[in-house]
Amino acid sequence: MHLIKERLGLNPLLVTYNKYFNSALGIRNLANLRIRFDCDILVQNVNPVSVRKITRATLRQFGSIYWHCLAGQTVFPVQTAVRYGVPLIIWGAHQGLEQVGMFSHEHEVEMTRRYRTDHDLMGQDPDMLLSIFDTLTEDDIWQYRYPADTDLHTVGVRGIYLGNYVRWDPKAQHEQMAAKHDYRGAAFARTFDTYDHVDCYNYMDVHDQIKLYKQGYSKVTDHACREIRHGRLTRSQGLALVQQHELAPLKHLDKFCEWLGVTERSLQFILDQHRDPRYWTQTQPGRWDFHGESTRLDAASGYNNAPIDIGFRGTDRLAFDGDGSYITVGKGYP
Structure with a gap:
């Protein structure tokens, strides 16, 4: 939006699809975007x-x-x-x-x-x-x-x-939006990136877990590869971050089960059907061993175990100022 409105001088019509997994922080960021740039917006429900x-x-x-x-x-x-x-x-x-x-x-x-x-x-x-x-x-x-x-x-x-047409660097772009237009981020358990997908409770939670089941890697690997390409991480640091985050437990599974109308055990039964046997082995009922690519590499090679800080800052919570429930239809902010 900064590029479109302030640098190119266009007056776009904003459109967005309501995914129904909305976080209060995401609703706040979207409303703030619309207000800051003074644009009309259409929402599909x-x-x-x-x-x-x-x-x-x-x-x-x-x-x-x-x-x-x-x-x-x-x-x-x-x-x-x-x-x-x-x-x-x-x-x-x-x-x-x-x-x-x-x-x-x-x-x-x-x-x-x-x-x-x-x-x-x-x-x-x-x-x-x-x-x-x-x-x-x-x-x-x-x-x-x-x-x-x-x-x-x-x-x-x-x-x-x-x-x-422009150098695409999500970290730099989010930081610019935070500094100039008060974009807010939040910390996730399953990645170090505090900017991407803060609008959704499920993307970096249940959805990310399913990706790990099916593909043998999760979103934190995508984030680490991106930061390596931009020169902010070494390969060994990236691998260490992947191994730190990719098996982190889910925090919002209960919300999704309540929304979908299923129990956690029922959902897990369905999810287990989609595990790729190349990366998962069932050792006993309900217990699985993960052997994805990240488990086959040595994270210690060339890495001294020092804390890794590449500057991602997430100062808010997905719930923002609410109770942590899905926001079905956002009323805007403030």
């Missing part, structure tokens, strides 16, 4: 009953509690552009460029339906969730459908990524 049904289905079918968030976040801006005749969508970083190296800046990659389906949605279009063996209906999934190509062509919608 899908029927919470449908969101729960979708989450149960995606969790059972392919082990994701975040499919609806990814689907909503990647389609609502496109639907809004078509609805209001806005030809340009400006996204932040492209994951395939900033995180995994699928693309180079030189490719100037733009938003596509195919990338959304294949990668953001794990190959699962909304209509693929419908099944005679499930309870999802047309009324549950229609808001997650991508607009037709004819509609996109009529409006001339294009989606570009700022990461193609």
Whole structure:
């Protein structure tokens, strides 16, 4: 927003998808952003009953509690552009460029339906969730459908990524937003990054645990690799941080179980079905040994066990000034 509004002089319409896992701190940051930059904002609120049904289905079918968030976040801006005749969508970083190296800046990659389906949605279009063996209906999934190509062509919608044009450094950018515009961060148990995803109770909690079950590594590995690329960590320091955080216990599992309407034991039974046997071995009922990549490397090599401080500061709590419950619909701040 700082780049778009203050440096480029644009007056954007902000759009966001309500994931329903909102933290009070996230609601505060979003309201503060809107107020500071004096922008209008549209929020998409899908029927919470449908969101729960979708989450149960995606969790059972392919082990994701975040499919609806990814689907909503990647389609609502496109639907809004078509609805209001806005030809340009400006996204932040492209994951395939900033995180995994699928693309180079030189490719100037733009938003596509195919990338959304294949990668953001794990190959699962909304209509693929419908099944005679499930309870999802047309009324549950229609808001997650991508607009037709004819509609996109009529409006001339294009989606570009700022990461193609400016050096993308999340730590430096968050610190600039904190200093100039009072962005707030919070500490997590499962990573050292105190800026990313403070809007959500589940991303760095249950969702991150599922990633570890399925992929053998978690978000702290992504964060460590990013900081190594930016020269703020050595490889041995990064590995030490990964081993310190990746198996940290969950703090907000009870909230998710209450929201979904299941017990923790029932949820764990479903999650265990999605553990990759390359990284997990069941030693006895309810007990698993982890042998992911981080366990096969020596963190001590080239590292003197000194405390690692690369400057992440999280001075607030996700609950901010509330009781720690999900914020279904935020009223803004102050």
